[in-house]
Amino acid sequence: xxxxxxxKSHSNRSGTRSxxxxxxxxxxxxxxxxxxxxxxxxxxxxxxxxxxxxxxPPSSTSLxxxxxxxxxxxxxxxxxxxxxxxxxxxxxxxxxxxxxxxPGLKMTQEQIENFSxxxxxxxxxxxxxxxxxxxxxxxxxxxxxGKGIPLDSLNNQLGDWIQEGYYAFVDDATEQGxxxxxxxxxxLRYAIKADANTEYAKIEKVIDVFRDKQIFQFNxxxxxxxxxxxxxxxxxAQ
Amino acid sequence: xxxxAEGGGGKGGKKKAKxxxxxxxxxxxxxxxxxxxxxxxxAATLAKPKAMEIIYPKEVDDKEDxxxxxxxxxxxxxxxxxxNEVFYYSGAYKPDTTELILTDLSKDGFRKIMLDKNxxxxxxxxxxxxxLESKEIDELTYEEAxxxxxxxxxxxxxxxxxxxxxxFKNVIGAMDELNICNVxxxxxxxxxxxxxxxxxxxxxxxxxxxx
Numbered sequence: 001x002x003x004x005x006x007x008k009s010h011s012n013r014s015g016t017r018s019x020x021x022x023x024x025x026x027x028x029x030x031x032x033x034x035x036x037x038x039x040x041x042x043x044x045x046x047x048x049x050x051x052x053x054x055x056x057p058p059s060s061t062s063l064x065x066x067x068x069x070x071x072x073x074x075x076x077x078x079x080x081x082x083x084x085x086x087x088x089x090x091x092x093x094x095x096x097x098x099x100x101x102x103p104g105l106k107m108t109q110e111q112i113e114n115f116s117x118x119x120x121x122x123x124x125x126x127x128x129x130x131x132x133x134x135x136x137x138x139x140x141x142x143x144x145x146g147k148g149i150p151l152d153s154l155n156n157q158l159g160d161w162i163q164e165g166y167y168a169f170v171d172d173a174t175e176q177g178x179x180x181x182x183x184x185x186x187x188l189r190y191a192i193k194a195d196a197n198t199e200y201a202k203i204e205k206v207i208d209v210f211r212d213k214q215i216f217q218f219n220x221x222x223x224x225x226x227x228x229x230x231x232x233x234x235x236x237a238q
Numbered sequence: 239x240x241x242x243a244e245g246g247g248g249k250g251g252k253k254k255a256k257x258x259x260x261x262x263x264x265x266x267x268x269x270x271x272x273x274x275x276x277x278x279x280x281a282a283t284l285a286k287p288k289a290m291e292i293i294y295p296k297e298v299d300d301k302e303d304x305x306x307x308x309x310x311x312x313x314x315x316x317x318x319x320x321x322n323e324v325f326y327y328s329g330a331y332k333p334d335t336t337e338l339i340l341t342d343l344s345k346d347g348f349r350k351i352m353l354d355k356n357x358x359x360x361x362x363x364x365x366x367x368x369x370l371e372s373k374e375i376d377e378l379t380y381e382e383a384x385x386x387x388x389x390x391x392x393x394x395x396x397x398x399x400x401x402x403x404x405x406f407k408n409v410i411g412a413m414d415e416l417n418i419c420n421v422x423x424x425x426x427x428x429x430x431x432x433x434x435x436x437x438x439x440x441x442x443x444x445x446x447x448x449x
Contacts, residue, residue: 031264035271042274058406058407061417062288062289062290062417064291065288193287195406196405197407199406200401200404201403201404207294211294216296217291217292218291218293219290220291220292221288223288
């Protein structure tokens, strides 16, 4: 550690007595605290999963934070839709429900496990097992040629994911002993994260899928804008 | 840092017993600890995305609703294909007489216009905020009062009209401006064909002027 020089020079001159007065600072508590904080932040940190697409959301002055329990649909500039829902147990229930709905979808226990750990995905049901088992190269290749989750009226898989995702969430919440009233207060929220340059019609398509399912309230993911557009400051200036 | 009684330091010779105690220099470890601490603190605060809440209406028979709204309070914001050209008009749309006024979504553009139009509501909101800050009213009453003020029958409302090729950032930008101006009565609609044509006309006129 950084030696405290004053102490030394003193001790050299006046011998043993002055060493008791050497101003050395005990930093142990600080270091302890630093490690405590490191541990805390490491344990609470949630690492974002690899995202298969890049969607740079527009900026706004909104300070509301994205809710914790959230179903997130990501839309890129080409209008491809990607699905994500928070909670590992929810995801496990979701994929089991989807296997019931799509009898052609067969997954091993390991694949189910991997699905529940995975983040955003944008593959049709038919390609999902292959996508989940694939390594990064296969995943990238599939994402590149993929068209996102199908959402046209003939093959509305996104609608099914939304519906089953909601049911899976409710199942999971009931298992954890949440009542209906609590769910109303602190239930599943729906978020849409779209690239700033996406055409609005493509977003409306996704919103229409939600509306079909009687969901009308959304959180649009945005970046925080610079402080020059502070709402309060502007109002007060008026 | 944790003191290191160096064996060699004790020149007096009296403290010979301490010579054997092997202490490790902890500087690198502590450095690393702080580095990690800094990283996690920054990562934790930066990663949190923000969200803007938008509520879409149920698909109801909206003819009934429309008649209830007073045209004098209406402002329509037209977001066309060109992301830099935003037009608005006040009142109801009359194909030949309504003039589209060019504006933008910066703080000197549409915001100024709406802050002006919505002045009465804004003044009330400022008063409410002052009351909240001086603890005259609590948070709950504030929320209630705020809702009443911005939802008042005579409060101006805005219709945002989009075409297929409107950029998402413009829609969010417009909603954001309305949030800033405390305009809570608003709707997002598809642009009528006549309006879309008018927008295209106006923007080609502007192009000509530029040249």
